[in-house]
Amino acid sequence: AEAVLRLSHPMPPSHHIAKLIDGWAADIQSASGGRIEVQIFGAEQAFKAPQNIVAVARGQIEAAASVNFQWGETVPEMNVTILPFLLTDLERIRRFPGSPAAAFLEEKLAQKGVVNLAWLYTSRLSVFTSQRRPLIQSEDFRGVKIRGLNRLVDNALVAVGAAPSAMPAPEVYQALQSGVLDAGMTDLSAAYSRKFFEVQKYGTVTPISAVYYHIYVNPDWYRKLAPDLRDVLSAASRKITIDAIPATEAAAEEAMLQLSAKGMVLHTQTAEEVAAFTRIMQPPVLKAFLEASPDGQKILDLLNGL
Amino acid sequence: MIFFAILALVIVVLLSGLPVFTGLGMVGGGLMLASEGRLAGLSEIIFGELNSYLLLAIPMFTLMAHIMVKGRIVDDLFATAHTLVRHLPGGLGIATVIACATFSAVSGSSVATALTIGAVAIPQMLRYGYKPHVAYGVVGGGGTLGILIPPSGPMVLYGVVSDTSIGALYMAGVIPGLLVTAIFSVFCLLQDRFSDQPTQREERASWSEMLQALRRSLWALTLPTFVLVGMYAGVFTATEAAAVGAMAALVVAVLVYRSFGLKELWQAALDSARTTAMLMLILAAAGVFGHVLTTLRIPQEITALITGLGVGVIGFLTALMGLIFILGMFLETIAIIMITTPVVLPVMQQMQIDPVWYGILLVINLELALITPPVGMNLFTIKAITQAPISQIVRGVVPYAVLLVLSLGLVMAFPDIALWLPRTMAE
Amino acid sequence: MAAILIERIAAAICRGAVWLAAGAVLACLVLICWSVGMRYLLHQPIPWVDEAVGYLLVAMVMLGAADALRGGDHLAVDIVTQKLGSRGKRITRIAGLLSVMLVGGFLLVEGLQTVAFNRDFGMRSTGYLSIAMWIPQLLIPAGGLLLTIAAFADLCRLTLGQRE
Ligand code: NA
Ligand code: NA
Numbered sequence: 047a048e049a050v051l052r053l054s055h056p057m058p059p060s061h062h063i064a065k066l067i068d069g070w071a072a073d074i075q076s077a078s079g080g081r082i083e084v085q086i087f088g089a090e091q092a093f094k095a096p097q098n099i100v101a102v103a104r105g106q107i108e109a110a111a112s113v114n115f116q117w118g119e120t121v122p123e124m125n126v127t128i129l130p131f132l133l134t135d136l137e138r139i140r141r142f143p144g145s146p147a148a149a150f151l152e153e154k155l156a157q158k159g160v161v162n163l164a165w166l167y168t169s170r171l172s173v174f175t176s177q178r179r180p181l182i183q184s185e186d187f188r189g190v191k192i193r194g195l196n197r198l199v200d201n202a203l204v205a206v207g208a209a210p211s212a213m214p215a216p217e218v219y220q221a222l223q224s225g226v227l228d229a230g231m232t233d234l235s236a237a238y239s240r241k242f243f244e245v246q247k248y249g250t251v252t253p254i255s256a257v258y259y260h261i262y263v264n265p266d267w268y269r270k271l272a273p274d275l276r277d278v279l280s281a282a283s284r285k286i287t288i289d290a291i292p293a294t295e296a297a298a299e300e301a302m303l304q305l306s307a308k309g310m311v312l313h314t315q316t317a318e319e320v321a322a323f324t325r326i327m328q329p330p331v332l333k334a335f336l337e338a339s340p341d342g343q344k345i346l347d348l349l350n351g352l
Numbered sequence: 353m354i355f356f357a358i359l360a361l362v363i364v365v366l367l368s369g370l371p372v373f374t375g376l377g378m379v380g381g382g383l384m385l386a387s388e389g390r391l392a393g394l395s396e397i398i399f400g401e402l403n404s405y406l407l408l409a410i411p412m413f414t415l416m417a418h419i420m421v422k423g424r425i426v427d428d429l430f431a432t433a434h435t436l437v438r439h440l441p442g443g444l445g446i447a448t449v450i451a452c453a454t455f456s457a458v459s460g461s462s463v464a465t466a467l468t469i470g471a472v473a474i475p476q477m478l479r480y481g482y483k484p485h486v487a488y489g490v491v492g493g494g495g496t497l498g499i500l501i502p503p504s505g506p507m508v509l510y511g512v513v514s515d516t517s518i519g520a521l522y523m524a525g526v527i528p529g530l531l532v533t534a535i536f537s538v539f540c541l542l543q544d545r546f547s548d549q550p551t552q553r554e555e556r557a558s559w560s561e562m563l564q565a566l567r568r569s570l571w572a573l574t575l576p577t578f579v580l581v582g583m584y585a586g587v588f589t590a591t592e593a594a595a596v597g598a599m600a601a602l603v604v605a606v607l608v609y610r611s612f613g614l615k616e617l618w619q620a621a622l623d624s625a626r627t628t629a630m631l632m633l634i635l636a637a638a639g640v641f642g643h644v645l646t647t648l649r650i651p652q653e654i655t656a657l658i659t660g661l662g663v664g665v666i667g668f669l670t671a672l673m674g675l676i677f678i679l680g681m682f683l684e685t686i687a688i689i690m691i692t693t694p695v696v697l698p699v700m701q702q703m704q705i706d707p708v709w710y711g712i713l714l715v716i717n718l719e720l721a722l723i724t725p726p727v728g729m730n731l732f733t734i735k736a737i738t739q740a741p742i743s744q745i746v747r748g749v750v751p752y753a754v755l756l757v758l759s760l761g762l763v764m765a766f767p768d769i770a771l772w773l774p775r776t777m778a779e
Numbered sequence: 780m781a782a783i784l785i786e787r788i789a790a791a792i793c794r795g796a797v798w799l800a801a802g803a804v805l806a807c808l809v810l811i812c813w814s815v816g817m818r819y820l821l822h823q824p825i826p827w828v829d830e831a832v833g834y835l836l837v838a839m840v841m842l843g844a845a846d847a848l849r850g851g852d853h854l855a856v857d858i859v860t861q862k863l864g865s866r867g868k869r870i871t872r873i874a875g876l877l878s879v880m881l882v883g884g885f886l887l888v889e890g891l892q893t894v895a896f897n898r899d900f901g902m903r904s905t906g907y908l909s910i911a912m913w914i915p916q917l918l919i920p921a922g923g924l925l926l927t928i929a930a931f932a933d934l935c936r937l938t939l940g941q942r943e
Pocket of ligand 1: 455456457458459460461497498499500501502503504
């Protein structure tokens with residue numbers, strides 16, 4: 047092959063986005079007539095999730111897919127989609143790819159030294175899981191030991207009086223089972239794939255954060271690619287960006303059905319509950335986000351304009 | 353085939369007596385240089401291998417073992433074990449296997465199990481007249497139970513990568529874990545019974561003697577109980593249990609035994625740092641080697657080869673277990689899971705192989721990996737605590753490796769050994 | 780004489796490093812027990828402990844390895860070499876020390892390059908500490924340097940000093 051494109055990502059092979067990426071790879075190989083050979087290294091087999099960014103920037107591997115908040119405070123503006131109840135309306139999610147907001151973030155990434163290829167919408171529904179009693183009203187969270195998401199979003203949990211705990215993912219299942227933690231917060235499909243329903247009776251479905259996996263490549267490698275091959279990449283990336291939206295919606299719906307079928311008692315937050323949680327949870331996270339992000343207000347305005 | 357050429361190279365390099373971490377590191381680095389033309393970023397990979405919260409169990413359980421040995425808590429514990437089984441052939445060996453199994457219910461790591469029980473049991477077995485290689489064998493083999501009896505670090509990792517229920521995997525590990533414990537115990541008994549110089553058997557202890565022995569080791573026995581109860585009652589996680597256990601041992605050594613001071617604590621911390629450094633450098637080097645194998649797509653190609661054979665489920669699993677056994681000679685358990693599972697998974701789904709069953713087969717095979725030379729973490733662990741020659745340790749563990757292969761065969765032939773308990777629990 | 784001096788300096792450096800490593804062991808012990816206590820008794824989890832423990836583990840290994848090397852030989856497969864005569868064993872030791880110097884030197888040089896890259900890139904951890912990654916990564920070149928020093932001193936003793 048004229049070029050080899052190796053992509054590292056942390057998702058297990060059965061993850062719906064991992065499957066889409068396999069399709070993306072096949073599209074590129076066939077559309078380029080085999081001139082690009084794509085090799086996918088999933089499930090952290092080549093690089094661990096936090097290492098992907100530097101590995102791509104340094105050219106150890108050509109491409110990676112990371113969750114947008116993997117950029118943490120390296121590019122703090124990338125956290126914008128996980129701000130509580132901000133970008134969880136499906137219409138706005140549909141308008142995000144190709145929007146000025148997306149372009150702004152792509153520019154930020156380019157300045158850091160990676161070329162963004164695709165935004166893969168992965169989740170807009172999370173679930174608060176618990177064993178002893180459901181977490182419906184904000185008062186229910188008081189004193190609850192919950193595994194949070196990261197320092198930024200955990201501000202929202204603190205705002206409702208919960209005690210967020212950080213814990214490596216592999217420990218969470220047993221911590222929920224034994225009661226080291228009272229509650230979990232995770233993406234809806236992950237609650238199913240990680241088998242939380244085995245150890246948690248209740249689940250409150252909430253549109254708290256939108257999560258994207260994004261595919262990015264090494265700029266030097268990209269520049270050396272023949273222009274027509276770059277077009278092949280762009281076309282396949284546009285396709286996967288579009289395909290991710292119905293795929294994620296379907297995966298979430300399936301997860302909801304499966305969780306119920308497995309006996310989990312699910313409650314979906316009503317519009318009033320969402321409004322009430324937004325009032326409490328959004329301000330402190332927003333404040334922390336703006337303090338950490340030099341261009342925080344700019345991306346917020348762009349996103350609000352979607 | 354390039355795969356076997358690489359493995360031959362590793363064997364030659366390691367047999368030449370270089371430190372394992374430089375040997376593995378140089379082969380991995382050399383392959384990377386040959387395939388990529390540069391080595392940039394290797395230290396980032398090493399950093400990533402070491403910066404892993406779940407490895408905390410190694411220094412903490414080492415510390416706990418040092419405290420228990422230097423604080424003489426262990427002397428009482430073994431005196432009690434000896435009192436209880438002194439009339440049986442291989443009694444102390446059986447006691448060690450059972451100690452390993454019990455500790456495995458606390459620890460998710462086999463290295464930590466071999467380290468803690470080994471530091472404690474080997475000197476005692478030698479004292480009671482066991483041959484060195486026999487003592488090393490019991491601990492090396494028994495220590496592998498750490499990852500089969502829940503909790504288990506490798507099971508969690510496999511569960512996450514393969515989307516398999518960790519609870520079901522834990523349940524599925526219980527009966528095979530007890531089975532292997534029983535097989536090892538029977539072996540200890542027979543080994544001593546038919547040895548040319550069996551260890552001395554003594555008169556069965558009287559009830560009052562037993563009671564007295566139990567009373568003397570009451571404090572020592574509270575340690576594993578405390579850790580187990582705390583873990584299952586939701587006070588701390590399996591990884592935290594290592595640190596809490598070490599702290600509890602420290603408290604007992606200082607307050608009850610009054611045999612431990614700041615000076616002893618500092619010495620224990622220094623020893624723990626040295627042991628951890630030696631073992632974890634090998635983990636990191638094995639990680640680099642595994643990373644290079646993955647980027648060369650060697651596991652992918654071999655799996656494709658096996659799948660292409662067109663054999664049935666048992667044929668496929670046998671070939672796969674053979675491959676993992678070979679990888680297990682050179683790689684560390686975590687690396688093997690990360691490298692093989694994503695590659696094998698699609699084929700397994702296609703063949704409708706139960707992922708829980710496969711997970712248990714994988715873990716038994718990983719137990720083998722811990723004791724097969726040249727790279728066997730339990731071998732190195734025993735070497736680190738005894739300074740014995742590897743050949744002597746290997747001689748001791750060979751029978752246990754054979755018994756593990758037998759157990760693997762049993763679970764493969766009778767999947768219900770693994771699957772009965774999770775199925776019953778689910779109903 | 781030179782060999783003895785080098786030996787003493789190396790021993791002092793390695794001892795200082797392993798003291799830090801032992802400090803890291805005790806720090807892990809205290810941090811974990813403290814965070815368990817805070818979470819269980821006071822319902823106040825300490826969310827940065829798991830990240831800090833990860834860096835302490837790297838510190839234990841990179842700062843403790845050189846002293847472990849000096850304390851005896853590093854873990855090696857001695858199935859063949861233990862059958863060798865004293866001359867063969869000496870050659871094996873020298874080869875082993877040279878390999879440690881090679882790997883240590885590599886960790887030093889490549890480690891510094893990685894630190895420099897991460898610094899320029901501005902990579903920060905995603906955990907609660909949100910620390911600039913090049914800072915804990917300095918442990919890798921530091922460990923490489925220590926391994927090189929320890930192996931060099933042993934090599935001097937083996938080749939210059941009196942034979943054991
Ligand atoms: Na275990
Ligand atoms: Na092995």
